[in-house]
Amino acid sequence: MSEPRSDVRITDRGMWLVVARRDFWVRLRDRGFVISTAITLVVLSIFILLRAYTGDDAPSFRLGIVESGVSAVADASDVEAAGERRGVDVTTVPYDDAAAAEQALRDGEIDAALVHGDDLEGRTSVPPQLAQIVQDAMVRARIQAALADAQVPASTIDEVLNQPAIQVRTVEPVDPNRDANAGIAFIGVLLAYGQLFGYGVWVATGVIEEKSSRVVEVLLSAIRPRQLLAGKIAGIGALGICQLAFIAAFAIGLAMITGAIDLPATAIGTALIVLTWFVMGFAFYAGLFAVSGSLVSRMEELQNAMVPINLLIFASFFISIGALENPDSTLSVVASILPFSSALAMPVRIVLGSATPPQIVASIAALLISIAITIPLSGRLYAGAILRTGARVKLKDAWRAAA
Amino acid sequence: MLELIDLRRRFGDVTALDGVSFSVPEGSIVGFVGPNGAGKTTAMRIVLGVLEPDQGQVLWRGQPVEAVTRRRFGYMPEERGLYPKMRVQEQLVYLARLHGLSATDAHRRARETMEVLGVDGRADDRVESLSLGNQQRVQLAAALVHEPDVLVLDEPFSGLDPVGVDVLAGVLRRQTVNHGVPVVFSSHQLELVERLCDAVVLIDGGRIVAHGSIDELRASRERRLLRIEIAGAPERWFESVPGVVLESEVAGGVVLLLDDGVDEQRVLDLARASGDVTHFTRVRPGLAELFREVVGA
Numbered sequence: 001m002s003e004p005r006s007d008v009r010i011t012d013r014g015m016w017l018v019v020a021r022r023d024f025w026v027r028l029r030d031r032g033f034v035i036s037t038a039i040t041l042v043v044l045s046i047f048i049l050l051r052a053y054t055g056d057d058a059p060s061f062r063l064g065i066v067e068s069g070v071s072a073v074a075d076a077s078d079v080e081a082a083g084e085r086r087g088v089d090v091t092t093v094p095y096d097d098a099a100a101a102e103q104a105l106r107d108g109e110i111d112a113a114l115v116h117g118d119d120l121e122g123r124t125s126v127p128p129q130l131a132q133i134v135q136d137a138m139v140r141a142r143i144q145a146a147l148a149d150a151q152v153p154a155s156t157i158d159e160v161l162n163q164p165a166i167q168v169r170t171v172e173p174v175d176p177n178r179d180a181n182a183g184i185a186f187i188g189v190l191l192a193y194g195q196l197f198g199y200g201v202w203v204a205t206g207v208i209e210e211k212s213s214r215v216v217e218v219l220l221s222a223i224r225p226r227q228l229l230a231g232k233i234a235g236i237g238a239l240g241i242c243q244l245a246f247i248a249a250f251a252i253g254l255a256m257i258t259g260a261i262d263l264p265a266t267a268i269g270t271a272l273i274v275l276t277w278f279v280m281g282f283a284f285y286a287g288l289f290a291v292s293g294s295l296v297s298r299m300e301e302l303q304n305a306m307v308p309i310n311l312l313i314f315a316s317f318f319i320s321i322g323a324l325e326n327p328d329s330t331l332s333v334v335a336s337i338l339p340f341s342s343a344l345a346m347p348v349r350i351v352l353g354s355a356t357p358p359q360i361v362a363s364i365a366a367l368l369i370s371i372a373i374t375i376p377l378s379g380r381l382y383a384g385a386i387l388r389t390g391a392r393v394k395l396k397d398a399w400r401a402a403a
Numbered sequence: 404m405l406e407l408i409d410l411r412r413r414f415g416d417v418t419a420l421d422g423v424s425f426s427v428p429e430g431s432i433v434g435f436v437g438p439n440g441a442g443k444t445t446a447m448r449i450v451l452g453v454l455e456p457d458q459g460q461v462l463w464r465g466q467p468v469e470a471v472t473r474r475r476f477g478y479m480p481e482e483r484g485l486y487p488k489m490r491v492q493e494q495l496v497y498l499a500r501l502h503g504l505s506a507t508d509a510h511r512r513a514r515e516t517m518e519v520l521g522v523d524g525r526a527d528d529r530v531e532s533l534s535l536g537n538q539q540r541v542q543l544a545a546a547l548v549h550e551p552d553v554l555v556l557d558e559p560f561s562g563l564d565p566v567g568v569d570v571l572a573g574v575l576r577r578q579t580v581n582h583g584v585p586v587v588f589s590s591h592q593l594e595l596v597e598r599l600c601d602a603v604v605l606i607d608g609g610r611i612v613a614h615g616s617i618d619e620l621r622a623s624r625e626r627r628l629l630r631i632e633i634a635g636a637p638e639r640w641f642e643s644v645p646g647v648v649l650e651s652e653v654a655g656g657v658v659l660l661l662d663d664g665v666d667e668q669r670v671l672d673l674a675r676a677s678g679d680v681t682h683f684t685r686v687r688p689g690l691a692e693l694f695r696e697v698v699g700a
Binding site (some may be wrong): 015018019022026209210213214215216217218219220221222223224387 | 448451452453454470473474476478480482483484485486487489497498500501502545
């Protein structure tokens, strides 16, 4: 009577991988995911293109000149020459009288006007660099006139006025690329923050989706809670890493093609550092997000359950933005080592060249130890809370339930 | 054989299971019957490892059930649950994979199961877009897709139309007859349980109050009841026979309860003497009567 049954292999290993694969693909095909990735790429492209085609140009000024008729101390050619010596392009525009120059100022046609050779007028202010150039030109003209009056030979005057540029050295040199690096680090920390937060929330909503649709009871009749949790975190985390790597590769590629960055090596290095700390930071936070999701039964309750985690990540983000300015401050150093903030703060300090090797090692060690604590902890709380529907589950009860 | 041995479970002050033991032999269907809140769902969740018992154990083929053996069980929870936005076939393949099937087997079995349950036309529809009846069929497919060794179904028939009931009944029969799979299901549809099950387990207040085949249950509770209809009989014509009392009055006649010593033929004689007998039968209590009697409702 008995029909032959298909030969079925039973295995307990790799169950988390089956879960991870579903969580990865379902979200990759999600329309919201595709749209948000596209928006990120568009915004980054605009940023890069703006930088490529507007940034980096030598500063240039337009200076209105009103000749008085009486001898001016410095004339248009003196000012242009002074600008040239400082690598600044100064274009002079002659005006018949002060009123015309002032009108040009109000219209924004010129940056400043030199009236009668000694009054420098601006609209609301005069660019300091331009004021210095004009001052420079006037001083030079006066010295030249004075020396000529004193019968000093022209060759000597020339020698006095055209001193070779002084050699500048510092005992604490600053990386000449610091600003460029800070710009790249800023983009990196912004992306990592969005990724950490967005994918963490995805873990939490994924947990609630299974809990509120009750499919979790079907799943848990096949696999254990920890396998389900591990798979979910791995699948969503892998998608986060892939998206971050894709965005970074796209941005760096575009920036290199358009010439928006001079330091592709730094950008690639930054991307790798940000990715590495993102992986660790996500591993740290994902379990906590999963627990906050497992404690409640409906999406509407999730916001409240996530508040403590959100605050931690938000604070870390702000400290990390501050670290861009002040990578050596005590706050920055502490934040780059504490596990809840180091995922965002440490990459900033490494890229700015401020982190010392012991600090980097301490940061990694603190994160790894914390992960080794939070993952099993989250697994137990999740297992204790995931099948309890209705009112919000207390952490204490979740802990006991999974004993 | 699937054995539940002395399962006990409390939720706070409420005792959900108070020493529940019964077994489901391979190749048989057992109906799990009892009033709401009697402990059916708790017992089934413990069998599937979704819930831990405070005490007691579950054995399959003599061995305590572990995660890996449990993966070969099929389960339909009381609170239905599927991914609402996932497509039917994709969902079944995923669940089959979670139960340990290879990708190829999972696809083949998903298609087979959808055909058997008549949802193969909806393979690429999202579950949330299906009617409740079809969602129920997909839920059953989820319990069957991995060719389970044991089937535990919590209220599998509720929400099904008569055609769906027949389809499911056929599926359960095939599972037990052809594959020797033990099936235990809970239901409030007692005629269905009576028609389908080899044995019935009656639970009330967390305790098993009756356990056995329907015939055994009847025998243990058998009372000698006669239904008699007589045209033109006087009121209370039966009172002259000692040991006979009125059980109930029914349309056109009466149901009488006979003491052990009373001869049915004497009652018949008296009946014929009282008028034209149009109906004379033994009354066999149905499961519904047994249920009411045992549970005392």
